[in-house]
Amino acid sequence: MAIPDQRCLNAITGHSSALHREARDWLLRLTSGRATPADAQAFRHWCGQSAAHARAFAETRLLWDNLGTAARALSQREQIKTDELQRDPRRMSRRAFLGGAVAASAAFLLLRPPMRLWPGVGDMMADFRTATGEQRQVQVAPGVVVEMNTQTAINVKYAGGRPVGIELLTGEIQLQTLDGASEPFTVYASKGQVMALSGSQCNVRCLDSDVEVTGLNGTVRLEYQGRTESIGTAQRALYGQRGMAAPAPADIDTAMAWRRRVLVFDNQPLSSVVVEINRYRPGKIILTNDALGARKVHARFTLNQLADAATLIHDAFGAHVTTLPGGIVLLS
The missing domain is CATH 2.60.120.1440 (Jelly Rolls)
Incomplete structure (x- = not known):
């Protein structure tokens, strides 16, 4: 999955320490779609330098674990203006981190990457593996x-x-x-x-x-x-x-069907369809409306159509589509 730009992350997280800035830079690089095995190796080295490095990245990662909640807020307000975030940069941070304590280690992050932002250590060391969309x-x-x-x-x-x-x-x-x-x-x-x-x-x-x-x-x-x-x-x-x-x-x-590069959905809820589609395309589609997610889908998509999946869902259900940087798409 890709993420919004540096300015968005700065505003949302409210962190200004050097480690948090480096963590945001790593998150942007690893989710840019241009990350290389050398980048992954360099990240492992950076994250393993100290518990503080791992904790800084964990806090940035946790933001995306809570992205669904944040996305609902974005959808309800249509657009969060930069000046509003600047007036109270901790507001989203409190909402996203409410009720949770940040506790993570470099080993956890490497073994279980959030939302498959990059391959886990187990995947990277596997005898054979495929990337997103690859067969x-x-x-x-x-x-x-x-x-x-x-x-x-x-x-x-x-x-x-x-x-x-x-x-x-x-x-x-x-x-x-x-x-x-x-x-x-x-x-x-x-x-x-x-x-x-x-x-x-x-x-x-x-x-x-x-x-x-x-x-x-x-x-x-x-x-x-x-x-x-x-x-x-x-x-x-x-x-x-x-x-x-x-x-x-x-x-x-x-x-x-997937062998023919086709996905077949027979009366499945849209929420399940979106989860499956996200396995094949870069970025991430996020449903912010439970009623929309419960709508039943009977459809057949070729993998070549998945780049326009949000448009297809809009045409079929009249969903409101909000496109964010980095391939993030909100459906409401």
């Missing part, structure tokens, strides 16, 4: 092909010197195994296992520790918390924080 294909073992969707990171797991599975750290994949394999190929995701038998194909999605597995061909076996389920073609099962759900019918066309 790629990798052959992780003889006869095993993995298609990786946007914002996905995987590690290859070995036994006896040969690849026997992958760890899906985050994101979405489609796994295909060719006929003739003597043993299943295993996807480890969120403390569970997805075992693809010979000649099978499945879609595995792991976001926020919840896993959704869709059988596309053949048989796939799931193991989670001592429970085992088998799913076949056009079936899906979910497991995660609420345990494991029983297999249910699945729409293969919807599950495979």
